Amino acid sequence: MSFLESIKEATVKFSEIKTPIHVISHLDTDGLTAAAIMVKTLTKLNKTFSLSIVRQMTKQFLNELKNESYENYIFLDLGSENLKDIDEVLKNRKIFILDHHLIHEHENNFYHLNPYLHNLDGSKEVSGAGVTYLFSKALDHQNKDLAYLALMGAIGDKQEAKEGFQGLNKEILKDSLDLNKIEIKTGLRMFDSQTKPLYQVLQFSTDPYLPGITGSENSSIGFLEEIGIEKNRKLIHLSEEELKKLTSSIIIKRMGSEDDPKDILGNIYLLKDQDESSPIKDLKEFSTLLNSCGRLNKPSLGIGTCLNDEKSFELAIDLLTNYKTELINSLNWFYQNKNSSSVKEIPGLTIINAEGNIRDTVIGNVTSIIGRSNAYPPDTILISLAHTLEGDTKISIRASGNKAPLINLREKLNKITQKLGYESGGHSFAAGSLMPQEKEQEFINLALESIKAPTESFITPTKPN
Ligand SMILES: [Mn+2]
Missing domain, CATH: 3.90.1640.30 (inorganic pyrophosphatase (n-terminal core))
Incomplete structure (x- = not known):
């Protein structure tokens, strides 16, 4: 059958x-x-x-x-x-x-x-x-x-x-x-392209990944200045000419990266019955909205939005906006404190001790974006710590680069946290743990010890250009 x-x-x-x-x-x-x-x-x-x-x-x-x-x-x-x-x-x-x-x-x-x-x-x-x-x-x-x-x-x-x-x-x-419900266009495969200022769309674009731009507000603004497009414009409002320029400049940026530079072009699915400026006109944006509702544990707002409930939709948009603002503020905090004692960098490992400066609900995602930002050489282990409202510390582990990490990050983290009597969960490419704040320093020391700097195989950092 x-x-x-x-x-x-x-x-x-x-x-x-x-x-x-x-x-x-x-x-x-x-x-x-x-x-x-x-x-x-x-x-x-x-x-x-x-x-x-x-x-x-x-x-x-x-x-x-x-x-x-x-x-x-x-x-x-x-x-x-x-x-x-x-x-x-x-x-x-x-x-x-x-x-x-x-x-x-x-x-x-x-x-x-x-x-x-x-x-x-x-x-x-x-x-x-x-x-x-x-x-x-x-x-x-x-x-x-x-x-x-x-x-x-x-x-x-x-x-x-x-x-x-x-x-x-x-x-x-x-x-x-x-049913004539949607139309398909070809364009830049980017989230938020309908609603967010261009510099944020580029800054937060992790798929496709934009070398030297993803994860950095300054580089994103600089890039747009270079090609003469005002940073606060929206993708949907660009002229054909400007769009071509943006696309080809991005393709050039992505030359030499292992993905096909043309990956940035793809299908955009638009709901015909939604307004041009609606954040749920583009199915990919709609899906981002639902994803944040889930992530922030407000599934009913997402389902309500799918059922055309106006109130749910408004609340879901607020939720997404707050989430994005939180992400941007957190990334800014990181770049401002990268050279302070809150961020420990040794070859092969970076520990970001955000304490109360980054919320535990976004720390994982923030660490992922930093990992894809070219801030560190590929396969540098990134470990972040953030305080929870309950007085614990949430720990996230990621690796830099665009490919699956060479080591199993969940195992890596588990080996450290088990020494303190705590378990870690997640996947081989992204994992996390939770422990009382008092254990923070002990955890950091163990994490630093766990890295034997691989001198000969270590690659020179690639700076964002
Ligand atoms: Mn599924």
Whole structure:
């Protein structure tokens, strides 16, 4: 049976449900758009449901579900990795899983919809929101008007590359185009290009990465002065001539970087029913907005925005604006204090002890942006510390450069924090930990000790030009 056939079959079973449903979705852009699609679909069908958004599917969360009286559960953008736990905790309930993550095999009698079960690539061809959309469309063809939400989920999960969408995502795009809901333009692939002053768009552009510009306000302003474009202009307001100049100057800047310099050009997806200046006209910006709602733990604002709730939209914009301001202020603090005792630089390692100067909610992202800014040679380990409101210290570890770090950063950090009795979590390319403020100095000393400066393989710092 094909993926679409199995989706169709599941919707038939789904239609028979008469009792309330508990929908559980993921906190990122893809999860929030999946949730919005499902909320619209269920509301239209007059179904009774509740919605929970989770950062992660933990055993603890699943155990909380155990005591509920729901007979039906729908998991969106998650679940495929937790088949065993779900099976154990939610015996005898009707379970629908609409996911696109790699499957941790476990025999089950769920309605499990996942592209990997049909030899489709869940990392590129369809997102959690995409699977949810296909389910919604199979229930009611009219739900085609939700296709743009599915595209945003795919964008959030980095499934849109410079070639555009592929696989089922391409079909979903076609649905949106058929309804004349969106238009595609070619332009600079940059976030905030509709709404932010150009110098900030460039300064915060981490994908594509702009050597010597990303992460530095001064270089960004300098670059624009050099090419004669006023720094506060917006990308959408540039003339054709200016846009060409900007694009070619950026391409020149990116020459010699390992990515294709032309990576900066790509598709821009615009919602036709939004105003020119709307921060949610561009699907990529819309997806950034949702991402910050998730990151800042305000998923309801993101979902509300997807459901066209004006109040949620305004609050979400405020949230994003505050977040960006926080980011800019934090980066400025770093560049102003780079040569002070708050920033310790030894070959191979930089420790940024921000204390109360950078908030713990942005310190990870700030460290990532610094890592991509050319401030340090590739594969320099960056460790940042920031105080939390609860009196702890949040620690973030990243590495500089544009490629996957040579060492496993999570292991690296864990080795240090374990000596103090604390665990670290995260990924090999970005990890973090939390410990009481009193442990700060001890941690810093251990971190400095842990680096044996690799004298011969060390590369001369490349300065931003
Ligand atoms: Mn996803």
